[in-house]
Structure formats: C-alpha cells, structure tokens
Amino acid sequence: MRVALFVTCLADTLFPDVGRATVTLLERLGHEVVFPEDQTCCGQMHVNSGYRQQALPLVRRFVRAFEEAGADAIVCPSGSCAALVRRHYPELAAETGDDAVARSAAALAPRVFELSQFLVDELGVEDVGARYPFRVAYHPTCHSLRLLRVGEAPLRLLRAVAGIELVEIADAQGCCGFGGTFALKNAETSSAMMEDKLAALTAAGAQACTALDSSCLMHLRGGIERQGLPIATPHLAEILASVA
C-alpha cells in the first residue's frame, strides 16, 4: 500500500523520532511511505483555541498537499490531529467557500487514519514484530479515545510486543491535563491533572508511559523531568518500531 505520512508539525519539529519510527514500522510491514513536504500544521491548535478563521488557509494547504501525494491512505501518529482532519475537515473546508477544496476534503477525510487504528482496523495487523522489554503503562489520550474511538487497537498492538509488561494505572481514561492552550491558559489546573497522572504512573511502577499523541506525552515529559521521575515517554510508534 502507498501510505502518505501526516507527521504533524509537533513531531516534525520537536519529536522527529516519532516520525522516523512511523516510517520504519510501515516500511517493515511492506508499505511504501511518501512524505508530502508541503504539509505544515493541520490547524488544530487554531481551531480549538477559537481562531477558526486563521485555520482555514492551513486546511486549504493540507488538502492540496495530500491530494497531490496520491496515496491509498494518510497515516498520522497523533489521535488528535487525525481526529481534526477526519471529523472536522469537511465542514472547515466548506467554510473556505472554495468548492474544489470542500470536495477534496470530503474525499480525503475518510482516508486519514491514526496509526494504531490503521494497523489494527485497516490492515488487520497486531503483531508487528517489535520487542520492548519494559514495564509500560498505556495512557489513552482523550481524542483517540473519544473522538476516534480507537478502543482496544493500541492495546492489541502492545500486547503482541515481545518482552513487554503492561501495567494498569488508576483512572487511566482520565485526561492528563494537556488540552492544547489549556496547559498555558489554565496552567494550575493543568498541572494538578498532570500530577495526579504522574502519581498514578509511579504507583503502578511504570518504567514507561506510552500514548498515541506526542502533545500529551510532551506535557507529561515536562512534569516527569521537573520531578526527576524514572519514567520514559515513548510514543506508541517508537515501541512498535523497536526491535532491540
């Protein structure tokens, strides 16, 4: 299958290892990966923060960039960015007033997949041949859980990883407190939520906390480093790409 990588601006700039791991994994599974270089940001931060008008040119750019790639599927290592495109691009594109963009967005949106959903629900793959010999907690990020309804897909992939020990954390489905600009605008509430999540990870004895979103992991990582906790924060793609 020819897969276009929608890497997200965050992974491109701050967490390139997540993009590399996604490429490594998809190629290992025998797929051709292309990277449309005209992609920048999907506009999620602008849409969710109330700057919808400012997001519309980004929607237009995204649609053009991926339309030209001519891929069978567009795969993204982020639940929240994938959710924005899948669920909201058709209506956002319609707001640009450009019929061609609106039509392209409507055609494109259903072909955009979050990585774990793509692997499990589209490809029917669970064992990707990975090895990761650590005690790992899976944090279901809110948008992957409640907007994309990824359900068990990430856990099925994780259960098939060699050497892994999965641990449950208290209030696992509770938000970590990131929430985009929420982390800045309501920093104290955000931190209170993060601290509860870190306490749950510590109580479970997790050596690593994995998730489908680099943004939530960035927020948890920030707290982990500040508190000096011995917990790694690999993205799911990094665990699945790992064969060490």
Add this chain to the structure above:
Amino acid sequence: MTRNAEKFPAAARETLRDPVLRTNLRRATQAIRAKRAEVVGEVGDWEALRARGRAVKQRVVAELPELLELLERRVTEQGGTVHWARDAAEANAIVVELVAAEGAEEVVKVKSLTTDEIGLNDALEAAGITPYETDLAELIVQLAGDRPSHILVPAIHHGREQIRELFRRTLPGTEDLTDEPEALAEAARRFLRERFLSARVGISGANFAVAETGTVCVVESEGNGRMCTTIPRVLITVMGIEKLVRSIDDLSIMLQLLPRSSTGERMNPYTSMWTGVTAGDGPEEFHLVLVDAGRSGVAADPVGRQALHCIRCSACLNVCPVYERTGGHAYGHTYPGPIGAIVAPQLEGLRGPVSSLPWASTLCGACGDVCPVKIPIPEVLVHLRSEIVERARRGDVAAGERLAMEAMARVFGGRRRYEAAQRAARAGRAPLERMYGGGGHRPPPGLGGWTASRDLPLPAPESFRDWWRKR
C-alpha cells in the same frame, strides 16, 4: 446569585490549593460517576433513549414560541396564572409582589437553580421576606452564607464535621448534635417541619413543564419539595422558558434519562406533578413565572442553542477532570462544570468573567459522552471560543495571544516560512537548553504557566523533514 469577579484561572486557585477540598471532590465525583455508570449500563437501549431525548429537546427549542403559548393556555384553562419575565429583575419583582399580596413574611423553597440564577433570595430579603431553602444541601449552603458548588449536590464541598458545627451554631436545640448523617438529617427535619406547617407561600423551580397538558414536574430525593408544593396556600413556580417538553410521552423519556444520569438511581424517590389548581387539594393559587433572562438570545444561535437542551442532571460535572480539581465556585455562576461553561457565558451575552469559561476545558470529551440528551459540549465550547475571539476587541482575550496565533498561522501558511522557523528554533536550542531545560531562570514570554511545573521541550537537533530528505 453567585457571580465571580475573577476569571476562571484565578478563581480556580483557591480549591486547587486546598488538599482536603480536592480529596472531598475527588471522592464525591468518583462515587457518583461509578453509580451512574452502573445504572446506565443496565439499560439495554441507552443510546437510543439518549437519541430520543435529544430529539425531544431539539423540537422544543425549534418550536419554543408556539409551545410556550400552548403551555400558557393550558395552565390558564386549569386555574393557574402565567407571568412572563424578560429578565431576572422582572421575574424577581413578580414573585415579590405575589408574596407581598399574600401578606407572607416567609416562604419555603424547593431546590431550584433558576431562582439561584436570578438571585431571588436576595430580592425577597430586600423586600423583608425570609426565604427558607428546604433541600437539605441548599439549607446547609444558605445557613453557611455560602453558595452552591454543584448542580445536584450544592454542598459537595462541605464535610460532615463542618455541617455539624454549622447546625449547632444556627439551629436551635442542637447542642448535642453528632456528625452522623441520620442525626444531621433529623436536626434539619425538625427545623424544616415548622417552616412547612406555617408557610403560606411555596416557591419552586421546574424540571419540566408539559406544554400539551399544562403540567409542571419536579423531581427530588427528600420529599421536602413536595411539602412546599402541597402545603402552602399559594404556589409560585419560577421556570426558565427552555424547560418545556411537548407531551406526556416526551416527559416519560426525560424521566427515564434524568435520575440515572443525575443521582445514579433507577428512579428518583419523589416525582411531583401538578396541573393548575384543584379545589380541595393542594394550593389554592398557582402562579407560573416564565423567565427568559437571555435564553431567547441563546436560541438564536444554531450551535449555541444546544445548551438549552440541558436537563440539569450534572452527569457532566461528575466526569469532568477540570471540575474534579477546581470544584464549582471557580466557575462563578449558578451553572458550573462543562454544562456551565456553555450555558453561563451565553446567558451573560459572552461578556464578563464568565467569558473565560469556554476555555476551562481540555476538550477531553468525557462530558459529551455522558450527556443524557447528547449535547456535544466540546463542540459548543469550541464554537463559543471562536465567537468570543471574534469579539476580542472588547478585551476578553489578551491581544498578545491573538498576535501570537496570527503569527503562527502565517508561519504554518507557507512551507518556506515554516522551514525557516524550524531552523531558527534549532539555532536557539542550545541557549534555550541552558536557560530553561532545567526549569530555572525566567520563562520565555507567555510560557510562565508551562514552566511553573514542567520543563520546556526543546526543538530537535534535526527535524523530521531534514532526516527524510537525507535518507
């Protein structure tokens, strides 16, 4: 009436820094959350029921003027009197006049959010009339001179020991009171019983009113509400205009959805319904005050109007990770939590401190998942954020943020600008790391909130796209 002078982030601080209160809130919300999940899980067709509930309320908001006139006709035909109030002041004036006409110096009240919203108790007191809250938790809040912090459990922030001290201070004959729940309830019961028997006017809100029959419905747990609606000679019901349903069949859908979502019960203990007045049975006079107070304006917004579908169950509060940490007072309004964050700002015309509420959410989506009438709360929050940003000239959103957002949109708007920004960020990596990597030093502008508890992520030495080009 409960309004904050501060915006949410500042108002939240008090609770965030109170570990006892945080623990009480966590325990209470998690307990109700679990009960709700259990009883909702028993209903085989819960999703279908939710869809029907949503449809009922969508129709109500779409047909509001006709249904209100129908309700007025039916109530009037059956001996009641309907009053229309454009705003809180009009509603309060109507009620005060009715109580004064009866010559009553005290009234007994059924738990009612709408009367809290319009500040009725203050208006009554200003007119020399003493209102007695008769819902146990509302009574606690009233005696404490406090304000409610939860839709269903207004005194969720009070512990047993605090309540005992409060009762000993304010209720006669309670010197030997213990903090056993039974003892506390008994003390309140004795105090309230006298009020019920002497009051000539009862005041209630309405959970629902049925337009086709003119029937008003109140659901409750304690039975004190029924005392207020049946014993006094005069009954006054103050109701927001959106609390309608068209038919008794529609009401039956709501009565299946509400208790499971609200208290986590299969059915609430008391459901009172009355239609006008009945000779020799209950109040001799019935007045229904229909309050707009911003609602018709909300109904004009096709996205925002979904907030008017709310049946005040509070399930969204109990699953909200923000509410769980901040409690209700931080929201500074009668309606806290996720539903409050879409109701309160709209009722107040997207102005004032409550215009900070649409951002008091991580958009985690837990609220929308439990809403019994399927209000897509996160989508309405995002819609209101856009509406408020559009009005940013009025000063509700910092200009610095707007400039930053516009600058970022420009950077993301072109590949060259985006890649140049990545290079610039990389060049700044080393000094950034020296300054902020360990969290010390003065935070970069606008990021103080982040670095107070978190280290700053640094740009990677090589972007993904640079790696891609080289491979």
